[in-house]
Amino acid sequence: MKIITNIHDLRNHLRGQNRASFVPTMGNLHEGHLSLMRIARQNGDPVVASIFVNRLQFGPKDDFDKYPRTMESDIAQLEKEGVYILFAPSEDELYPEPQDYSVDPPQNLGDILEGEFRPGFFKGVCTVVLKLFSCVQPSVAVFGKKDYQQLMIIRRMCHQFALPVKIIPAETIRAKDGLALSSRNGYLSSNEREEAPRLYRTLQEAKSIILNSKNMTLECIHKAEQQAMSELTQRGWAPDYLSARLQSTLLPPTQEDLEQNAKLVILTASKLGKTRLIDNLEIE
Numbered sequence: 001m002k003i004i005t006n007i008h009d010l011r012n013h014l015r016g017q018n019r020a021s022f023v024p025t026m027g028n029l030h031e032g033h034l035s036l037m038r039i040a041r042q043n044g045d046p047v048v049a050s051i052f053v054n055r056l057q058f059g060p061k062d063d064f065d066k067y068p069r070t071m072e073s074d075i076a077q078l079e080k081e082g083v084y085i086l087f088a089p090s091e092d093e094l095y096p097e098p099q100d101y102s103v104d105p106p107q108n109l110g111d112i113l114e115g116e117f118r119p120g121f122f123k124g125v126c127t128v129v130l131k132l133f134s135c136v137q138p139s140v141a142v143f144g145k146k147d148y149q150q151l152m153i154i155r156r157m158c159h160q161f162a163l164p165v166k167i168i169p170a171e172t173i174r175a176k177d178g179l180a181l182s183s184r185n186g187y188l189s190s191n192e193r194e195e196a197p198r199l200y201r202t203l204q205e206a207k208s209i210i211l212n213s214k215n216m217t218l219e220c221i222h223k224a225e226q227q228a229m230s231e232l233t234q235r236g237w238a239p240d241y242l243s244a245r246l247q248s249t250l251l252p253p254t255q256e257d258l259e260q261n262a263k264l265v266i267l268t269a270s271k272l273g274k275t276r277l278i279d280n281l282e283i284e
């Protein structure tokens with residue numbers, strides 16, 4: 001694997017390649033990321049991964065400084081997955097001057113759910129992803145469904161800017177007990193780690209309540225959401241949101257949407273101790 005830290009060398013290495021597949025990451029890789037690399041390998045050649053902890057997507061109170069940086073073990077894992085290039089730019093390389101130009105997703109998608117609780121987060125994500133796409137110029141890029149809203153926002157960004165990049169969604173990888181793999185799981189104490197799978201179980205319970213109700217009504221959806229939130233709160237979680245939304249827009253469904261059997265997804269972000277976890281579950 002070639003480890004490249006500057007844009008000029010990256011372009012030289014990728015010159016003439018028009019089937020490159022790309023997986024952007026912030027490092028601290030786990031099995032979830034590796035599954036993205038495998039999907040990338042099936043959908044293009046060469047596979048390019050990036051590791052860059054993007055300051056623009058962290059708020060002033062977020063964990064930018066604390067975010068785990070584990071370059072050596074990341075490199076070893078990527079080598080095993082047959083990644084051809086690791087692009088690992090420094091901040092000076094990617095942001096040599098203040099990044100005054102940025103991509104701001106529309107409010108009705110970027111300021112809801114994660115965007116409501118992490119103002120500016122998706123602006124930071126879109127800006128770095130656009131810049132990384134411009135450096136790598138991949139034909140496909142793989143993003144995990146665990147970051148459901150991020151995936152949708154990036155898809156729309158590519159569509160609106162007519163970027164020639166096909167976005168491939170990848171299923172969430174979970175530990176045996178159901179906890180979605182995430183770099184932030186490493187912040188959990190051992191007691192919290194035992195409690196953490198409850199987040200997914202609660203989503204599954206909410207899904208069953210919704211699916212088992214005779215008629216899917218807004219009332220039944222709100223009941224399922226409230227029950228799930230109160231179960232989490234009783235167990236010491238602090239949910240930011242737990243909400244059933246339309247898969248197509250991430251907006252709350254109307255009664256008419258339910259009557260037309262619109263597809264839903266339940267999304268949550270909840271804090272356990274100091275660690276904020278996100279997860280989601282589609283309702284087919």
Ligand code: PAF
Pocket residue numbers: 024025026052054057125128129147150
């Ligand atoms: O999902 C992530 O790890 C990040 O948001 C991404 C897409 C690499 C942008 O920094």
